[in-house]
Amino acid sequence: MRYNFAKIEPKWQKKWEDAKAFQAVDFSEKKKWYGLVEFPYPSGAGMHVGHIKAYSSIEVLARKRRMQGYNVLFPIGFDSFGLPAENYAIKTNTHPHVITEKNIVHFSDQLKKVGFSFDWDREFATSRKDYYKWTQWIFLKLFDNGLVFRAKTLVNYCPHCKVVLSNEDSQGGKCDICHSDVVQLPKDVWYLRITQYADKLLYGLDDVDYPESVKQQEVSWIGRSTGAFVDFTVSPDKGGNAEKLEIYTTRPDTLYGVTFMVAAPEHPILDGMKDSITNWKQIEEYRAECAKKTEFERTQLVKDKTGVRVEGIHAVNPVNGKEIPLFIADYVMMGYGTGAIMAVPAHDQRDYDFAKAFGIDIIQVIEGGDISKEAYTGDGKMINSDFLNAYDKKKDSIEAMLNWLEEKGIGHKGVQYKMKDWAFNRQRYWGEPIPLVHCPVCGTVGVPYDQLPLELPEVENFEPGTDGQSPLAHIESFVNCSCPKCGGPARRETDTMPQWAGSSWYFLRFVDAHNDKAFADRAKIDYWMPVDHYNGGMEHVTRHLLYSRFWHHFLYDIGEVNTPEPYAKRSYQGLILGSDGEKMSKSKGNVIDPLDIVNVYGADALRTYVMFMGDYGSAAPWSDESLKGCKRFLDRTAALLDIMKDGDEDPEMEIKVHKTIKKVSEDIENMKFNTAIAALMSLINDFTKKGEISRFDLITFIKLLSPFAPHLTEEMWEELGENPDGTTFLTLSAWPEYDEAKTVDATIEIGVQVNGKVRGTIRLPKDCEKDAALSAAKEDPNVAKFLEGKTLVKEVYVPGRILNFVVK
RNA sequence: GCCGGCGUGGCGGAAUGGCAGACGCACAUGACUCAAAAUCAUGCGGGAAACCGUGCGGGUUCAAGUCCCGCCGCCGGCACCA
Numbered sequence: 001m002r003y004n005f006a007k008i009e010p011k012w013q014k015k016w017e018d019a020k021a022f023q024a025v026d027f028s029e030k031k032k033w034y035g036l037v038e039f040p041y042p043s044g045a046g047m048h049v050g051h052i053k054a055y056s057s058i059e060v061l062a063r064k065r066r067m068q069g070y071n072v073l074f075p076i077g078f079d080s081f082g083l084p085a086e087n088y089a090i091k092t093n094t095h096p097h098v099i100t101e102k103n104i105v106h107f108s109d110q111l112k113k114v115g116f117s118f119d120w121d122r123e124f125a126t127s128r129k130d131y132y133k134w135t136q137w138i139f140l141k142l143f144d145n146g147l148v149f150r151a152k153t154l155v156n157y158c159p160h161c162k163v164v165l166s167n168e169d170s171q172g173g174k175c176d177i178c179h180s181d182v183v184q185l186p187k188d189v190w191y192l193r194i195t196q197y198a199d200k201l202l203y204g205l206d207d208v209d210y211p212e213s214v215k216q217q218e219v220s221w222i223g224r225s226t227g228a229f230v231d232f233t234v235s236p237d238k239g240g241n242a243e244k245l246e247i248y249t250t251r252p253d254t255l256y257g258v259t260f261m262v263a264a265p266e267h268p269i270l271d272g273m274k275d276s277i278t279n280w281k282q283i284e285e286y287r288a289e290c291a292k293k294t295e296f297e298r299t300q301l302v303k304d305k306t307g308v309r310v311e312g313i314h315a316v317n318p319v320n321g322k323e324i325p326l327f328i329a330d331y332v333m334m335g336y337g338t339g340a341i342m343a344v345p346a347h348d349q350r351d352y353d354f355a356k357a358f359g360i361d362i363i364q365v366i367e368g369g370d371i372s373k374e375a376y377t378g379d380g381k382m383i384n385s386d387f388l389n390a391y392d393k394k395k396d397s398i399e400a401m402l403n404w405l406e407e408k409g410i411g412h413k414g415v416q417y418k419m420k421d422w423a424f425n426r427q428r429y430w431g432e433p434i435p436l437v438h439c440p441v442c443g444t445v446g447v448p449y450d451q452l453p454l455e456l457p458e459v460e461n462f463e464p465g466t467d468g469q470s471p472l473a474h475i476e477s478f479v480n481c482s483c484p485k486c487g488g489p490a491r492r493e494t495d496t497m498p499q500w501a502g503s504s505w506y507f508l509r510f511v512d513a514h515n516d517k518a519f520a521d522r523a524k525i526d527y528w529m530p531v532d533h534y535n536g537g538m539e540h541v542t543r544h545l546l547y548s549r550f551w552h553h554f555l556y557d558i559g560e561v562n563t564p565e566p567y568a569k570r571s572y573q574g575l576i577l578g579s580d581g582e583k584m585s586k587s588k589g590n591v592i593d594p595l596d597i598v599n600v601y602g603a604d605a606l607r608t609y610v611m612f613m614g615d616y617g618s619a620a621p622w623s624d625e626s627l628k629g630c631k632r633f634l635d636r637t638a639a640l641l642d643i644m645k646d647g648d649e650d651p652e653m654e655i656k657v658h659k660t661i662k663k664v665s666e667d668i669e670n671m672k673f674n675t676a677i678a679a680l681m682s683l684i685n686d687f688t689k690k691g692e693i694s695r696f697d698l699i700t701f702i703k704l705l706s707p708f709a710p711h712l713t714e715e716m717w718e719e720l721g722e723n724p725d726g727t728t729f730l731t732l733s734a735w736p737e738y739d740e741a742k743t744v745d746a747t748i749e750i751g752v753q754v755n756g757k758v759r760g761t762i763r764l765p766k767d768c769e770k771d772a773a774l775s776a777a778k779e780d781p782n783v784a785k786f787l788e789g790k791t792l793v794k795e796v797y798v799p800g801r802i803l804n805f806v807v808k
Numbered sequence: 809g810c811c812g813g814c815g816u817g818g819c820g821g822a823a824u825g826g827c828a829g830a831c832g833c834a835c836a837u838g839a840c841u842c843a844a845a846a847u848c849a850u851g852c853g854g855g856a857a858a859c860c861g862u863g864c865g866g867g868u869u870c871a872a873g874u875c876c877c878g879c880c881g882c883c884g885g886c887a888c889c890a
Contacts, residue, residue: 305888350888632832
C-alpha cells in the first residue's frame, strides 16, 4: 500500500467525527475512564509542539482504553480569559471576545488535524457566560462560607501589566506574565483563604497517585512546620506598662539560650511603645531603608546582618526572667509567624551571625559542635537549661518544654505554613467579574445567585487605569447598582478574577458541559469523577494544581462533589527543546509549528515521533532527522500489506508477537511510550526480514500501533476488509490479548562467564537443568580455554539468565 | 543552604543485580540509478591485540549502569520561614 497521509488523515478524521466515535456516554454500563489534559489558553500564536506532546500521552491511553472496552471521557475546552488576549486587543483595538473566539476556531482546527480523539460535544470556553456563570457561582459559595476576605496589605504589583499578582504568580520576584520585576505596593486586595485548606491539601496528597517530585513540590510550597507560640514581655526601661510580644519558634527547647529578640521592622509593637523608645528617629530611618527594598531583595540576596537595637525598652525571657535587648532587623519577616522571634545565637546560624555583628552573648544549651565557630543545630544533651538538663534528645526536651509552657500559660503548641492566602483579583478587563457589591449600609454583599451570570460589560477602552483600577471602574452603568440586601444605592466591585479561576473547576464542567441548572449534574459527577489520569506541566504544580485541588476540597466540604481529591493520578511531560537544545522561543527562532509537520510528514508521524523521542517525563531536543525515522517506520508499516501471506502461523513468530503485545500493553500503562514504539519497530524488522506476515499478525500489529498512528492503521484495517460498513473502526476494536505461555522462547541464549567475564554464549532449552547447562557451557571452546588448568571453585547457574564459573 | 531528579556511543535514548549500548538518528560500504534522492542490504563504543569501557574514588557480591559509603557536575523546586 502506498501511504498517502494527506488523503487518509482528513478522511478518517471526518468519519470518526460523523460517527461520533469518541463520544463519552453518561451512565454507560461499561467501566468509566476519565482522562484529562490541561486545556489550552487559545493564544494568537496557535498550537505549539509542546501541546502535542502534553496531549499525546492521555490520547494514547484513551485510545487504548476504548479498545479495552472502557467508556472513555477525553474532553477538551479552552481556558480563554487572560492577559495576552487583552493586550492584543489594546494593540489592535479589537474586542478580546472576538480575538478569543477566532483563536479557538484556529486551535480546534489544529487539534482536529492532529487527530486527537476528543469528545468535541463537551467543548467549552471559560470566557463564555454560560461557563463563567458557574465560576461566579462557586466564588459566591466561597464568599458565603467565609473563604473570601479583603485586606489592605503590601502586594506584589507588576508595573508593566498594571496588576496585583498572587504569591504564586510572582515567584522569584518576577511577574509570571511579562517577567518584569514585581514591586511591593499597599493595596486593598481580595483573598481566598486557601491557608484554611493547607492541611487538607497537604494530607490529601497521601491519597493520590502523583509523582514524588510533584508531591514534594506541593509539600514544600505549603511549608507546614510545627512549633510553639511563646509570649515574651516588653517593658520600658524606666518602668510603666509592659506589652506582650508573641513569637513563633520550632525550637522551644532552646528557650534558655535566648539572649535577644528581633522584631520585623514593620512590627506594630514599636508604634505602640513609641513614647518609651529613645532612638525613634533611628528606627524610622531603618524602616524607610527596608521599605525601599523589595521582598525579593530582602530575602534573595543573603548578606550581612543589619538591624537596630530598640533603646529605652527591653524584653524579658519568660523562662528565667532575664532582661534581654530587643532589635529590629529585616531578616525577620512580618508575613511569617508572628513577625517577631526569640534569638538563640548558639543554635541558629542567622541569630549567630547577628549576635556576632552586634556583640551579643551566646549561651550554649545543647552539647555539641563548636560554638566559637558557628551555631550548632544538631541534637544533643541539654545544658544550662534548668529542668530541661534531664533530657538528651530534641524530641523529648521539646515536649517537656511545651508542657511546661502550657502549664504556666505563657505558650502553646502551634502550626505555621509558608503558603499564603491567594490574592484573588486583577485590575483588568478580560476576566470573570467578581460578583460582589459594596453597599454603604450593608457592607460587602454577594450578587444573588439567580442574577448570575454577572456579565462582563462591553467597553470601548481596555487600557487599565493608571490609578491601578480595572477598566470596568470607568463604566458608570456597571458600577452603579442597588444593594441586593437593602435596595439602596451601591457600587459594584470592578476587579476581575485571576486567570486561574476558570481552570480551578473545569474538569467538573466536562462531565456535564451544557447544564444551565447547575455547574454539573450531581449524578454525572458521581459517575465520572474523580479524573482517573491527569497529565500536565510541572510549571502548574504550585498554582493550577494546588488551586483546583483547593476548590475541589471546598466543593466536597459543602457537599457538591463526591471526593475530596479531583485527580486520582497525575503525570507530567518533559519539554520539547529546540533542535539547538535550547528552550523553544520565538526570539531564538527555534519554534516548531505542529501543522508544518502535519503537512509535510503527516499527523501520524508527528504523533509517533513526540512519543518516541525520549523518556516522556524528560526534556528532549527536537530532531527533524529522527522525525523522518518515524515517518520511515510508518512507510514500512504501510508496506506490510504487500507481504501479507495466508498460511500457517510460524511458532517462532508467534512468540515474538505475543511478547510484543505484552511489552506494548505494559509500556503504555507505565507511560514508557518510547520503548513501546521501539518494540513495534523491532517486530516490523522481524516481519520484513522474514519477507512475509500473516493476516493475524498484521491485524495485531496495526492494533498495537493504532493509538500512536490511528489514521494509517485505520486505513489499513479498511484495506483488509475489516470495515465493510465504514463505521466498524479499528480504533474501537478489541485490544490484542497475549498468552503468557507464548511470551517465552523455547530455547534461550545465555551468556557464560568465567570469573564474571563473558567468555561465550550457549543456547539452551528454557528450563534446562543445571548439569546439562554446565556441560553444554564447558563444551564452548572459548569457555574451555579459560577453564583449562584452573581449579573450579563455584558454579553459578541462574536459569534463563547467566552461567558463571568461578575458578582459581 | 535544604528538598527532588539526573549523569551511559557522534546524537536521542534502552537495560526485574545477570551477555551494557535495545530501538531510532547520524555515519560508512554495497545494491538499484546515466546520476542524485528515495528504497533495500551490511557494518557501526575504544583498542592491532590482551583487554578497557555507564561522571570520580572506595565498598558489598560469583556477578554492579543498577545496591552501599564519600565526592564532582548539571537540571528543577524551596529559601534569612524562625
